[in-house]
Amino acid sequence: MSRIFILALTLFFLMLGFFFSQAPAKEPAKESNKKAEKVNEGYAGTETCQACHSEVYEQLEKTAMGALFLKKPRTPSEKLGCETCHGPGTVHADSGGKDFSGMVRFTKGASSPVPARNDACFKCHQKRGRLFWAGSVHDFKGLACTTCHVVHTGPGVTRRYQLASLTVRETCLPCHKEQVRAELRFSHHPQREGKMNCSSCHNVHGTASPKLIKELSNKELCFKCHAQYRGPFLFQHPPVMEDCFNCHQPHGSAYPNLLKSPAIRLCRECHITFHEINFLPRGAKARPNMMVGTACVNCHRNIHGSNNFNGRLFFF
Amino acid sequence: MMIKRGILVIFFSILVIPLTCAGGFAELNLGKNLELGGYIHLGGGFLTDAPRDRDRGYLEKYEEFPEGFLARTNLTLKSKDGLHYYKFRMTDPGDIGQDYLLQGGRVGLYHVEFEYGQMQNLYSTVNPFEDQIRILLDKWRVAGYVSPLPSVDFFAENTSQQRKGKQPSSLFGDCEDGAFSFTSYLRPIDYSQNDAKIGAAIYRPKFQFRVAYHNSTFEDNIKGFLVRPGAFVSLPPSNKANYVTAEGAVNLPFFKTRITGSYSWGWLSQDDIVFTSDGGAVGGAGLSASTSALDISGVTRPWDKLTLKFSYRTYNFENKDLSNIILQRAFEGTAPLLNLEHYSYFRQTITGAGSYRLHNKVAFDFAYTYQKVDRTFDQGHTSNNTPQVGVRLFPTSWLNLIANYAYSTRKGSNFFVLERGERDTLDLHTFKTYTGDLNRETFNLIAELFPRDNISFSFNFSSFSDDFDNSAFGLLNDRGWSAGADVSWRLSNRVALSLGYDHQEIKTEVRTSTEEISLVTGDDGPLLQTNDSYDTFTAKADFVLIPKKLKLTTGVSYSFSRSNFHSTVIPILKEQFTDFNAFLTYNFNEHWSARVGYIYQSFTVTKEFQELFLSGVPAEADQRLNTLSGFYRDSDVHLVQTFLQYKF
Numbered sequence: 001m002s003r004i005f006i007l008a009l010t011l012f013f014l015m016l017g018f019f020f021s022q023a024p025a026k027e028p029a030k031e032s033n034k035k036a037e038k039v040n041e042g043y044a045g046t047e048t049c050q051a052c053h054s055e056v057y058e059q060l061e062k063t064a065m066g067a068l069f070l071k072k073p074r075t076p077s078e079k080l081g082c083e084t085c086h087g088p089g090t091v092h093a094d095s096g097g098k099d100f101s102g103m104v105r106f107t108k109g110a111s112s113p114v115p116a117r118n119d120a121c122f123k124c125h126q127k128r129g130r131l132f133w134a135g136s137v138h139d140f141k142g143l144a145c146t147t148c149h150v151v152h153t154g155p156g157v158t159r160r161y162q163l164a165s166l167t168v169r170e171t172c173l174p175c176h177k178e179q180v181r182a183e184l185r186f187s188h189h190p191q192r193e194g195k196m197n198c199s200s201c202h203n204v205h206g207t208a209s210p211k212l213i214k215e216l217s218n219k220e221l222c223f224k225c226h227a228q229y230r231g232p233f234l235f236q237h238p239p240v241m242e243d244c245f246n247c248h249q250p251h252g253s254a255y256p257n258l259l260k261s262p263a264i265r266l267c268r269e270c271h272i273t274f275h276e277i278n279f280l281p282r283g284a285k286a287r288p289n290m291m292v293g294t295a296c297v298n299c300h301r302n303i304h305g306s307n308n309f310n311g312r313l314f315f316f
Numbered sequence: 317m318m319i320k321r322g323i324l325v326i327f328f329s330i331l332v333i334p335l336t337c338a339g340g341f342a343e344l345n346l347g348k349n350l351e352l353g354g355y356i357h358l359g360g361g362f363l364t365d366a367p368r369d370r371d372r373g374y375l376e377k378y379e380e381f382p383e384g385f386l387a388r389t390n391l392t393l394k395s396k397d398g399l400h401y402y403k404f405r406m407t408d409p410g411d412i413g414q415d416y417l418l419q420g421g422r423v424g425l426y427h428v429e430f431e432y433g434q435m436q437n438l439y440s441t442v443n444p445f446e447d448q449i450r451i452l453l454d455k456w457r458v459a460g461y462v463s464p465l466p467s468v469d470f471f472a473e474n475t476s477q478q479r480k481g482k483q484p485s486s487l488f489g490d491c492e493d494g495a496f497s498f499t500s501y502l503r504p505i506d507y508s509q510n511d512a513k514i515g516a517a518i519y520r521p522k523f524q525f526r527v528a529y530h531n532s533t534f535e536d537n538i539k540g541f542l543v544r545p546g547a548f549v550s551l552p553p554s555n556k557a558n559y560v561t562a563e564g565a566v567n568l569p570f571f572k573t574r575i576t577g578s579y580s581w582g583w584l585s586q587d588d589i590v591f592t593s594d595g596g597a598v599g600g601a602g603l604s605a606s607t608s609a610l611d612i613s614g615v616t617r618p619w620d621k622l623t624l625k626f627s628y629r630t631y632n633f634e635n636k637d638l639s640n641i642i643l644q645r646a647f648e649g650t651a652p653l654l655n656l657e658h659y660s661y662f663r664q665t666i667t668g669a670g671s672y673r674l675h676n677k678v679a680f681d682f683a684y685t686y687q688k689v690d691r692t693f694d695q696g697h698t699s700n701n702t703p704q705v706g707v708r709l710f711p712t713s714w715l716n717l718i719a720n721y722a723y724s725t726r727k728g729s730n731f732f733v734l735e736r737g738e739r740d741t742l743d744l745h746t747f748k749t750y751t752g753d754l755n756r757e758t759f760n761l762i763a764e765l766f767p768r769d770n771i772s773f774s775f776n777f778s779s780f781s782d783d784f785d786n787s788a789f790g791l792l793n794d795r796g797w798s799a800g801a802d803v804s805w806r807l808s809n810r811v812a813l814s815l816g817y818d819h820q821e822i823k824t825e826v827r828t829s830t831e832e833i834s835l836v837t838g839d840d841g842p843l844l845q846t847n848d849s850y851d852t853f854t855a856k857a858d859f860v861l862i863p864k865k866l867k868l869t870t871g872v873s874y875s876f877s878r879s880n881f882h883s884t885v886i887p888i889l890k891e892q893f894t895d896f897n898a899f900l901t902y903n904f905n906e907h908w909s910a911r912v913g914y915i916y917q918s919f920t921v922t923k924e925f926q927e928l929f930l931s932g933v934p935a936e937a938d939q940r941l942n943t944l945s946g947f948y949r950d951s952d953v954h955l956v957q958t959f960l961q962y963k964f
Contacts, residue, residue: 064423067398074424074466109713113620113673115572127469127519131526131565134574135615135625140671141718142679142708175762177776178798181818181852184875186891186921187946190378192873193413195435208563208578208611208629210665216559216580216609217631225477227509227534228552232586232603232637234646236657238695239750241633246750254848254877254891256946261824262879264886265846268828269749269791293944298498299488301549307586307601308540308550309646310593312653315488316549 042088042102046070046081049089052097053082060152063162077123085120085151106146114144121145129203136206148204168197172204182252189250189258201250218245233305235312239270240304256294263295271296352964354391354403359911359959361386373441374893374919374948379413380436381955391964399423412436412452421460428460439484439945442926451481451505469517471528479507484945487543499543500944503551506537515561525564532557540591548595553588559607573616582607590642602640608632623671634660655693663689681706681720689751696730696751716764726754747790757781770806775799776818789827792843796822800852810860820850847880870898887924894918907963915955921948 050057060066060082073079083089087103104120105112122133125145133139148171150164165171169191173180180198183191190196198204201221202212215221222244223230229240239246249260259266297303300314308316361382372381387409393402405417414434421427438450459473485503515528535554542548563578584605590598613627635658637643647654669683687700706720731752758780765773779797784790800818807813826844853874860867872895879889899913926947 061398064398064401068423071397072399072424115617115620123521126524126565127517128471131524131563132576132578132613134565134576135613135623135627135669139615140623140625140669140681142671142673174764174774174802177800177802177816177818178778178820181816181854181875184852184873184893185850185877186374186893190435192895193378193435195378195413195433208576208609208613210629216582216607220559220582220607223532223557224511225509227532227555227557228507228536230534230555230557230584231553232555232584232605232635233553234590234601234603234643238657238659238748241657242661242750254850254879254889261846261848262881262889265824265826265844265881268826268844270746272747272789272828293946294486298486298944301485301487304552306550307553307588307590308548308593309590309598309642311550312646316547316593 042090043080043083044089044093046083048093049082052093056152057082063152065151084123087120106144106151114142117144117146130205132203132206132208134206137212138204139206168199172198179251182249185252186254187256187258188252218243229304231305233307234309235306235314237303237305237314263293263297267296349396350393351396352391352393355389355961355963356391357386357388357911357959357961359386359957360384361955361957364954364956371441371949371951372953373951374438374921375917375951375953376436377438378435380411381953382408382411382413382957383955385410386957386959388959424463424466426460426462429458431455431457431459436481440947441949442947446482446502449482449484449502451479451483454478467519469519470515471517472512472514474510474512476511477507477509479505479509481505485549486944487547487549489547501541501543503541503549504538507552508535508537509533521567523564523566526562528561530557530559530561532559536588539589540595542595546594548591548593550591553586553601555584555586555588557582557584559583571616571618573614576611576613576615578609578611580607580609590646598645599642601642603643604636606632606634606636621673625667625669627665627667629665629667631663632660633662656695659692659695661689661691661695663687677710679708681708691751694730696728696748698726698728698731698751700724700726714766717761718763719761720759722756722758724754724756724758726752726756728752728754747787749784749791752784752790753786755781755783755785772804774802776801792825792827794822794824796820796848798850810863812856812858814854814856816852816854818850818852820848822846822848824848845882847882849878851876865903867901867903868898869901870896872896885928887922887928889925890920890922892918892920901961909961909963911957911959911961913957913959915953915957917953917955918951919948920950923950 046057057070061070068074069078069081069084073081077084085104085106089103091099091101092103100111103112104116106117118133118139122130126133146164148164149162151162159166161168163171165173169180169183176198182188191198201214203214204212207213209216213221215224219230219242229244231241245260247260247266248258250258253259255262261269302308302311302314302316306312306314306316310316361384363381363383375381387406389404389406391404394400400422401420403417403419405415407413407415409416412434413436414432416432417429418431419427419429433455435453436448436450437453438448440449441447443449454477456476457474459471461469461471463469482502483505484500486498486500488498509532511530511532513528513530515526517524517526533554533556534552536551538551540548540550559580559582561578561580563576565574565576567574584607586603587600590601592598609629609631611627611629613625615623615625617623637658638654643654643658665685665687667683667685669681671679671681673679681704683702683704685700685702685704687698687702689696689698691697702722702724704720704722706718709715709717711717728748728751731748758778760778761776763775767773777797777799780795782791782794784792798818798820800816802814802816804814805812824846826846828842828844851874854872856869856871858867858869873893874895875891875893877889877891881888894917896916897913899911901909901911903909
């Protein structure tokens with residue numbers, strides 16, 4: 001059934017793609033052109049910018065945004081080209097490049113405040129995953145969009161997402177070293193193998209959920225790949241029902257299965273009176289092997305929840 | 317399987333088509349309006365000492381070493397105006413770990429992408445009979461959007477995941493000398509998961525609105541497994557989840573105010589067959605639950621220097637199973653037990669925060685969060701107060717200092733299921749760590765220095781302290797700190813270096829009791845201490861040996877962890893992982909280059925740990941026991957790779 005759905009969806013998108021690639025881009029209405037002319041006061045025009053910044057212009061041309069602004073603008077704002085983001089440049093051009101008044105600059109150390117820089121981006125990029133940027137932790141910490149992204153210079157300019165560093169990992173590392181380097185630990189998600197990265201779980205542009213996670217809560221986030229633990233189960237384990245991170249450390253751990261602490265100690269954080277400390281059977285010799293491996297889970301195997309009628313203690 | 321092969325053929329055809337059109341390559345003009353870009357890397361790799369599968373161990377946890385013929389491509393076909401694009405990326409075709417991505421679209425109008433990837437989850441390599449105990453994961457994804465107008469989006473995404481293989485598992489009992497013993501077995505795995513999302517959005521300068529529907533299904537194609545007579549283990553039940561989400565934002569005309577809101581409602585259901593431990597079918601489970609989440613936030617900037625934020629968020633999880641007949645039977649009508657596991661909870665979080673920028677050199681952050689969790693059936697209520705402050709200093713153009721501190725207090729009720737000594741027939745002596753009283757302090761500091769344009773230093777320090785006040789048992793405290801330093805130095809246009817080191821310490825104390833009261837050490841029971849330490853070192857060095865001709869890139873990562881359990885029985889656990897790689901690239905001309913690489917990886921783990929695990933186990937059980945998860949052989953791998961590369 002799911003395969004049929006995939007094929008149907010694929011066909012649907014191919015048809016849409018074919019349809020829209022045949023249709024000419026909608027030209028801005030005449031009224032919009034009038035508006036644009038009015039707006040254009042103080043704007044020097046892309047050709048003026050290109051005259052002095054030809055190298056930057058060539059780089060911008062190679063990006064998706066450049067293609068849209070410079071070759072097929074859809075709106076009066078996009079028609080302004082470089083000045084869509086940088087603001088009116090006539091004063092700057094007339095001063096021989098010395099006066100930046102009225103302009104937004106993105107280079108390090110430039111006087112334009114971060115909110116003004118970001119406003120330039122959010123004129124268009126408030127869509128999709130960026131709906132919750134305002135007030136998000138990165139917004140509050142004063143991060144500019146250009147802290148992580150490049151628009152027309154830098155190593156990642158022609159790469160996906162135009163990151164300032166070559167990878168998502170390297171982009172997040174300067175501020176989140178502990179989390180990023182935890183991927184080198186014994187138990188880890190496949191980040192260092194390149195199968196996942198920080199943005200697999202986090203939306204760095206802001207979410208309605210805490211910690212910038214992409215789903216409603218930590219549980220729903222984990223169920224994206226581990227739906228076998230979603231339940232509801234006949235016998236439920238309350239900490240599992242509330243938050244996977246009660247027991248797991250998602251960024252990397254010294255212990256198997258990304259556990260926060262060794263299994264033998266982890267269970268005892270809550271279960272204070274069960275079994276002997278060395279798993280001494282009543283009247284028998286010590287069984288230290290019960291303390292390692294998955295410890296308590298050696299026996300209570302279905303610890304995430306059991307659907308067995310006799311699964312009360314998560315044995316079956 | 318046939319479908320998979322078919323899709324692989326399609327992917328390869330897609331790869332070949334642009335190549336055949338290409339003819340003479342080089343920033344290719346395919347007809348009047350198209351150009352081809354990207355790269356193709358073709359080559360091979362081999363392991364110098366060709367270790368057996370089981371000896372590669374942990375290093376192949378998620379993918380095999382790339383050996384034999386290797387191909388990596390990243391091709392882009394674009395229209396001359398840059399508006400239409402078509403991209404194809406491929407990594408290691410035919411290997412476990414292969415990835416394919418095909419994208420196409422028109423900038424600003426539509427985008428569609430297909431993705432296929434594979435990986436393994438290797439659980440153990442120490443079993444004498446099974447070389448590799450693993451699950452293979454195949455993942456398919458198709459996604460795209462259409463923007464018929466710049467302000468309107470329709471989007472859809474479907475992800476299918478298929479997991480097949482064997483997973484180490486175990487079951488209690490099966491030893492002659494009494495209780496608390498277990499036997500190992502390999503659990504067959506055949507999971508299918510499908511997630512489909514569809515939605516629409518409208519974006520206007522003053523408001524944005526989005527609705528989406530998400531359907532998720534999980535199918536376990538093996539319902540259960542008979543380990544031995546009378547021990548039928550139920551595998552994870554097939555289940556479904558549906559979510560509807562509406563979210564939006566409004567930009568108000570005063571003080572740059574933005575109000576955002578999000579509401580999501582989900583319905584979970586599970587009707588898989590319930591078996592008994594004898595393998596008898598009881599009937600369909602018929603269980604269900606619902607979730608809902610609401611978030612309302614407002615951000616305002618009364619003036620440029622001040623940003624204020626307020627948010628209210630709720631998350632509600634509601635079990636709907638209390639009248640379920642099978643559930644009633646399974647719990648033998650014992651309401652306290654049923655309530656213990658099938659309760660509902662409602663989490664509310666209120667946050668007020670502000671950020672004040674004194675001037676370009678100093679900014680202050682402050683926030684206060686109040687969270688309350690209410691659980692039904694007296695399963696505990698918790699309230700949490702968290703004030704936090706932060707400062708960002710930029711005193712000079714070459715120094716940034718960012719620090720923040722938070723102090724959190726959590727007050728809980730009913731977090732002891734039963735008081736110590738209050739033993740009864742339910743035998744539930746549980747302290748709910750996650751709802752108990754807690755004082756938490758966290759501190760973070762990052763200092764960045766840029767003494768010259770080509771050098772940067774950074775130092776980081778963080779600490780945390782969790783104290784479970786009012787807890788005589790269970791987790792008492794959890795404290796730790798980490799510190800690190802990084803330096804990046806571009807010595808010249810030909811040499812760039814970077815080094816990084818981090819150290820982390822964590823100390824945990826758990827006070828336990830025992831079932832046999834007479835064996836308790838002292839009045840308070842034994843104190844279990846665990847000390848973990850982690851050392852991580854990374855370095856990178858890039859050298860341009862001959863400008864535009866010969867380049868050497870090297871990198872090393874080293875991680876060492878040490879866990880001390882302060883136990884006479886459990887040894888100290890040490891784990892080490894090292895990765896070193898060096899690649900020499902020679903450019904013949906603008907397009908052609910050759911690349912030779914050497915990769916070394918090493919993993920070691922305390923062997924006494926595994927020996928301990930096998931101790932006291934009947935000889936005939938040994939070979940089965942060591943199938944358990946997380947046991948790998950120490951491994952050293954030397955890998956050589958060569959590539960011929962073409963860049964368009």
